[in-house]
Amino acid sequence: MKIGVLALQGDVREHLRALASVGAHGMSVRRPEELEAVDALVIPGGESTTIWKLAVAFDLLEPLRARIKEGLPAFGSCAGMIMLADRIQGGIDGQQTLGGIDMVVRRNAFGRQVDSFEADLDFAGRGPLRAVFIRAPWVESVGADVEVLARAGDRIVAVRQGPLLATSFHPELTGDARVHSYFVEMINQKPVP
Template sequence: MRVGVLALQGAFREHLLMLGSLGADTLKVTKSEHLAGLDALILPGGESTAMVRIAAGTDLFATLRERMADGLPVFGTCAGLILLADRLSDDSLGGYDRLGGLDVTVARNAYGRQRESFTTPLTVRGLDEPVEGTFIRAPQILELGPGTEVLSRHDNVPVRVRQGSVWGASFHPELGTDGRIHAEFLHQLGAAA
């Protein structure tokens, strides 16, 4: 199982380390050629504005959209969720190309500023024990499309969702040592994690 991590900016190193600790073969993805041969891709947290600006003028997002249309599993965390959301509550990334593909409406930075970041236990469907969710200037999922499934909630608000092979999380599952969210993603791909 070869899993790429978009490495334009943000917490890509932490995702690579987490995936590696679970036995996945990993690759830093910085250009469209890197998407060939991948079994899945993670879009990390970071600055969504920086990511779309770095990708602008390249064919990376266009190629990734094609791979997603062909069924490539993708998991976006924090800023990655913003890139995958079909709709934003404001036009703060207007004019920049995003990926889309996840039928949700998202509000950027809805959980507050950097100093208001927090970590909290999250109940995860299918797991006996909570996982720690770290929210850093996190987006909030405001609306779900009819085919979007909620996998985790915080204060009754969806914070991790899935629509087919496209997953999104408001929080950073890669920060810390608990690999169960990544293991679940790999398991759904058919990998032994």
């Protein structure tokens, strides 16, 4: 199984390292033909407007949307969460996402860079997990088919809908690979007939 990491901007190396630590084969994805070669995709943290604009420039936006709509498993962290949201608040005029998760995400909801913080979360019932929030979004609301996996206080910070996973924090920065392990387990799950 090949797991791509969208390598337009953001924490690409860190995600590749985390995937390798759980025994997954990761590869960078910058072109449509590289996207076609992967079985799953990680959309890293970075800056969502930059990722969107570069996806357009590299002719990846529509192929990404198509693969996600076809059921490609994908995991987005921070800016990647924004990219997987069906709707966003606080985006720039005309900002587009890839969509796929029935949620409304607020960009930079936890504040500016100076407001970055760490917190311990219960992620998907897997015990305390240290989470790093950097100019992080939060989830304002979710649709009926979206499972909430973690909260920071009363704010939703991790969700899953079918083969899509999103976190507003950066698990790739902590050395704790449980979120990446969870994603690999999701990919390996057999669909129920």
